[in-house]
Amino acid sequence: MSPTPSQSDDGEANVAFDDLYDLAGPGRYYAQLGRTGYRIPSVVADVVRERFTSVRDPGRPLHVLDLACGYGFNGALLLHGMPIDEVFGGDTPSSAGSELCDGGADIHLVGLDIACNAVRYAVQAGLVHEGFTDDLTAGPPGAACAVALSSIDLVIESGAIGQLYVPCFTAILDAADRPSFVYCPRIDVDQGPVDELWQRRGYECQTLRAAEPYRRPLDAEEAAMVTSAAMRLGRSVDESIVDGYITVDVRLARPAVR
Numbered sequence: 001m002s003p004t005p006s007q008s009d010d011g012e013a014n015v016a017f018d019d020l021y022d023l024a025g026p027g028r029y030y031a032q033l034g035r036t037g038y039r040i041p042s043v044v045a046d047v048v049r050e051r052f053t054s055v056r057d058p059g060r061p062l063h064v065l066d067l068a069c070g071y072g073f074n075g076a077l078l079l080h081g082m083p084i085d086e087v088f089g090g091d092t093p094s095s096a097g098s099e100l101c102d103g104g105a106d107i108h109l110v111g112l113d114i115a116c117n118a119v120r121y122a123v124q125a126g127l128v129h130e131g132f133t134d135d136l137t138a139g140p141p142g143a144a145c146a147v148a149l150s151s152i153d154l155v156i157e158s159g160a161i162g163q164l165y166v167p168c169f170t171a172i173l174d175a176a177d178r179p180s181f182v183y184c185p186r187i188d189v190d191q192g193p194v195d196e197l198w199q200r201r202g203y204e205c206q207t208l209r210a211a212e213p214y215r216r217p218l219d220a221e222e223a224a225m226v227t228s229a230a231m232r233l234g235r236s237v238d239e240s241i242v243d244g245y246i247t248v249d250v251r252l253a254r255p256a257v258r
């Protein structure tokens with residue numbers, strides 16, 4: 001549920017994020033995100049660079065699925081090395097369009113999001129190589145998406161869509177060949193069902209970074225909702241909101257070594 005619109009520090013109205021996910025371009029979404037100090041895609045990009053791009057097979061790009069890719073925030077950082085503040089400016093990389101993703105890390109990036117306009121933007125701006133709008137919470141992927149998923153090595157997720165992890169991850173596990181997952185559950189979402197999924201599917205899961213700043217709450221009401229939900233899950237007030245930021249854990253799940 002999105003909080004009621006309120007006034008931010010810079011005087012602009014905070015609007016519910018849900019209204020900003022599926023527009024023709026990312027300007028209003030990034031303006032809103034920028035005001036909240038959103039930084040988590042840069043943490044995800046660091047993890048991918050540190051742990052995955054350096055150890056991939058030579059001669060084959062790392063195939064990465066950006067689950068809930070939105071307008072392609074992760075692609076701007078991973079494929080183009082854009083500074084995060086430029087992303088908030090709403091600019092696309094200079095290599096956008098036909099010169100798709102030239103000069104970036106050796107990654108083949110597949111974007112998936114139910115927001116059709118956002119995915120179209122991400123593809124046209126060169127922020128993903130392929131884009132799909134299949135809703136994995138509603139059933140298995142369609143044929144084209146299933147083909148793309150079949151070669152995925154790594155799934156990344158930076159949008160804190162914690163309630164959707166189990167159906168989405170299950171559909172990906174069914175379509176792909178045991179990829180790794182880097183994902184960012186918010187402190188106020190129960191991760192028990194996801195941990196059970198990893199166990200059932202023979203995966204090991206670890207927290208790479210605990211209580212990372214995700215973004216500032218939109219208002220006091222959202223802050224109170226996060227804190228009370230986190231406390232119901234046995235987390236403390238102190239780790240729910242740190243230095244004014246809602247927190248996420250950055251987690252890595254990968255096939256268990258037998």
Ligand SMILES: C[S@@+](CC[C@H](N)C(=O)[O-])C[C@H]1O[C@@H](n2cnc3c(N)ncnc32)[C@H](O)[C@@H]1O
Pocket residue numbers: 021041067068069070071072073074112113114115118134135136137157158159160161164
């Ligand atoms: C907080 S945004 C994050 C977008 C992007 N990862 C980023 O960091 O800017 C959450 C995204 O989840 C997407 N979403 C919601 N339900 C989804 C679903 N069932 N499958 C895929 N994406 C979904 C929304 O459309 C939205 O783009």
